[in-house]
Amino acid sequence: MNSLTSEQLITSGLADQVSAIAGYERVIWKLRVGYVLVLNGALALILKGSGNPLDILSTLKYSHPLFAVVCGISLTFFFIDFGYVRKKLKFVVARELLIDLACRPGFDPETDEVKVCLKEILHIAGETRPTKLPLSAKNEYKEKRSWNLFWILLPIYTAVPLLCLLFTTISRIRQLAS
DSSP states (O other): OOOOOHHHHHHHHHHHHHHHHHHHHHHHHHHHHHHHHHHHHHHHHHHTTOSSHHHHHHSHHHHHHHHHHHHHHHHHHHHHHHHHHHHHHHHHHHHHHHHHHHTSTTOOTTSHHHHHHHHHHHTOOTTOOGGGSOHHHHHHHHHHHHHHIIIIIHHHHHHHHHHHHHHHHHHHHHHHHO
């Protein structure tokens, strides 16, 4: 039986991780496109034939259900998206660890240290709990997760609910002023 060398494991691991990252990216972008389509479709159905959308938002009868629908759709897609982003980031971190390992000065693939490190890295999967990540990967993972959360996901999934709230508030103020 042929056993794989450390170099073959690293090469195979890098290829598999690139494939996994690409797969997660495809799912994530399909989710985001789906979010836009579902949200716009729901808004179009609710606001259909209303003339001025600000008029319908100023009516208490419609503003709260509309806001609830927008928030519900946004929260649902946010949680699904964030789950896939977290899984993808584990592969991103594992890939970076493999690259760091292979590019380490004096890299000797046959040492026990490299074999142990390689085993830890290759065990990282999308379903790996963050607490089970190797120590060297935990901080990197948390940093990437936070960056994605605050600079990508929250702007995507809070923009429409916040705009809906803003328009509702503006309409209320206009209604009270007149």
